[in-house]
Amino acid sequence: MTQRAALYRGELGRWVPWLGLATSLAAVFMQLLDATIVNVALPSIAVDLGASVSAQLLMVSVYTLSFACSLITAARLGDLLGRRRVFLTALAVFVVASLLCGLAQTPTALVVSRALQGLAAGSMSAQTFAIISGLFPKRAHPRVFGIYGATIGLATICGPLVGGLLIQWDLFGWGWRLIFFVNLPLGLAALVLGYFYLVDAKPDGVRQLDLGGVVLSAVGLFLLIFPLAEGRERGWPTSIVVMLLCSVPVLIAFVVYEWRLGRRGGDPVLRLELFTDRAFSLGAAIAFVFFGTLTSLIFTISLTLQFGFGFSPLRAGMMTLPWALGTGLAALASAAVYRRIGNLVLPSGMVLFAGSLVVLAAQLQHEGTDPRWSALAGPLFIGGAGLGLFVAPLQTAILATVRPENAGSVSGLLPTVQQVGSSIGLAVIGVVFFNLVATQSADAVQAERPALTAQLAEVGVPPGLIPRAEETFVRCASEQLGSTSPMKVPDECRSPVSGGAPLGAAQQQIADSAVVAARESTRSAAGEAFLQAERRILWIIAAVAAAIGLASLTLPRRNQLVDDRSVAAA
Template sequence: MSQIEVMPVERRRWFMFAILLVGAFLPPLDFFIVNVALPSIQEELGTSSSAEQLVISSYAALYAVTLITGGRLGDLYGRGRMFFLGLIGFAAASLICGLASSPWVLISGRALQGITAAVMAPQALASVQAIFPESEKPLALSLYGAVFGLASVIGQALGGILISLNLMGMGWRAIFLVNLPIALLVILFGIPALRETRARHASKLDLGGTALSMMTLGALIVPLIEGREAGWPLWSWLSIAAAPLLAWLFWQYETRLRLAGGAPLLDPAALRAPGLGRALLVALSFYSIGVFFLLFSMYLQSALHATALSAGLIFLPFGTGFLLGPLSTSQGRRLLGAYVNCAGMGLEVVGLLALTWLVLGTPTGVTPPSLLLAVILFVIGFRQGLAMPTLMRMVTGRVAPAYSGMIAGITSSTLQVSTSLSVALIGGIFYTLLGAHTDAAAITHAFTVSILCIAACLALGAGLSVTLARQPAPIPDASRVRPS
């Protein structure tokens, strides 16, 4: 295990953390914001349906497969350095997207966005273990979780607003170019203030492990994202079948490297921490709600004929709840102790069941009562946000600070895999039930069945959380990473 030097608590840790949180905010923002822009992009660039899918999936796939490497790079070469390199790259990729003159230039820019986002995103979560004392970690993780709620609040509505305003005739391009002033401000104020943290004895990046990890995740994620759109061709099934073999090869390679005294990308010693495997399974079930945004948007726009902007605004109660939930985690811990995560996920299940009841109890093609719908969406988002910081602590708190970047990347990658699995599997159930039908009744039926599937996944995660609450994470070494 890498050694770290004991140091006093960093005085500027909250300002440093605020800077790093930008790296956690921009990736989900760009995931949410682009959805409402696809019709405008198609109109101007003439993108095909498959190209539109690639605008989304090229970003999501490369983001997922690069996250573990991004976290490890922060451990080895400095979290601040990797954050700023990722941010600069993300801004450059956003500029490419904003100036794109063809679908393939846009797709290339989105792919670069995914890679650079994965370099900057894990650094905030890793820094929680590195710069905060134990007493402050719950609040830091709550703020980290709130960032995702803030991104969903802003992303769902901002895309439609920017396109409607058509600032300086930019249209949909503004959703990408808005990243540039954000990046510039963070660079100007952040570079002088951010002190470096890393594992003390940095070693070379495990290039073999990096390649095998990306191949393993790519073999799973790419066909899940692209397979349904392509009609599940043979290559997609062969790729999914190859994923377990590649995972086994990756594990064997990392184990041998560890025994030889090397520094593996994914250290097997860290993954043997008690309860870590179950904690990652909870993370895998946690973002099964990722498909909800796609399906609810389809229900609103196709069954209820809401506009893209109206649909985005209907999501605001969910996003507001997701924003406020993490900020209530400390109160939740005082009331529920280690059971906050399982309570949050369990009550989220109740919210999804209530949504199903509301939709089924409303005449087909009619919008459910606005106030009741808003309350239910707020509850679902609030409970999701309440559970998230505890989930992060449940995972990252089970390993030593020297592994912070690695486990942050693994956690973030697991959540991305969870989203991809939910889109592929639960989305597949939705489209199978829908078939060739496009009427409101068929869409409503497929939507409600899919919501019940999401609820079942979250109920499984809540059950696993109960077993973890009975096995608290060991208190990690309170040592500090030496600032440089």
């Protein structure tokens, strides 16, 4: 008997699974936090490193891309080499990559380090389900995945808040670099804990690396996710559209290849027989739609608060804090709720979530573009509670009928389903959201004209020039808010004066005041346009949440657990 296996029979035996769970949850928290925290720091990174808009986009998308493309392959490597070994190796690489991100001196160095960080995060994530499933018997899964769900909710929603706090803290003058350095103590602690208490496990029997499946899955996911992540910001050029179209035949080829390999008695990375289980296939489909919806909602709310309303990252994070608290607390309580009503906890969670979004939309209409924290805290907390009651029991329902020998495949498949769902949902809702902003912008801009006229007259702009200034404001504001990137000021509208004789001091002061007035009016118009667009998005997502709740009624009322089987130490 190995020393680690002996831990289960010693005094520490009952604590070993929980210590292993703590290691897994620390990794989950870091990898999800780093998916969103960088968005807050992009303005600071752009100034410090001189990063172009394209480089800034890559700093965000390359992490998601490398994360998604590594999941299926890393899951198989866990089957082959042992999940503990792959997990701890990936965790060590993630810590090193975080250090490299924090030390980066050029945009290229940061992009490359982010890619390495994403590969390591995906490799960790691909082991998590299998490790947790092996640490605990099936009957303990509702409680365990309740804790897991709370971690996911907190990490997903807290990214902007943590990022804002760290940047404002500016410890040792590190600025944005602190968002990467914060991973070092947490990652090192998880490494030590995992080394001593994480029990290794891999399925019985000799497994092989399915090179054909590895290549096809990685290429197909790259062709799918890269265009979805970059297409809108780049204006959907032909090359991006072609890549997206090519992803379809490649992914079909991957599925066909895996099916044929399984029929020949091979060992495919994707076990298609998993989808013959009704609970698993329904649960995976629900997870696909749910995570696409959740990611899109977080994206649009963050944009509305920070750009539309002009909130700082810290204030925006504080506004969504009740959401994170509701998610965490309800996820912890979800196991107890499941024991009472079974999988009816899933539609119950979605009813709370959908209802909270409708109330939130009404509150936003009442509060306007400077909402009070107290006015939004209630519906956000209820919405978070609905998410918490849904996320953890859904994971349990999906995994209930999965046999231990298939745990590795599921551990890579489920995060891939969630990641692809998030990418597609973000692309679709993103298009809808920005089209709604453009639609609402015309009325919002026109509504600002009287206030701008009064401001221009107040700062001393000659009456004969006010109509021209108004026309310039309407043209520039409409062009900006009607574009695919309404956060960016059009180039031709950046300079207030072009040509003509130099202005005197008094005239220059009037011109500067006029520019400030125009910018304030643009900000007000943007706030109203984003407000109305976000309200409509909330209605749309509420309807999708209601549909998800109805779909979850098709799952078994109680999870039918397969026979538990111990996962032997390697």
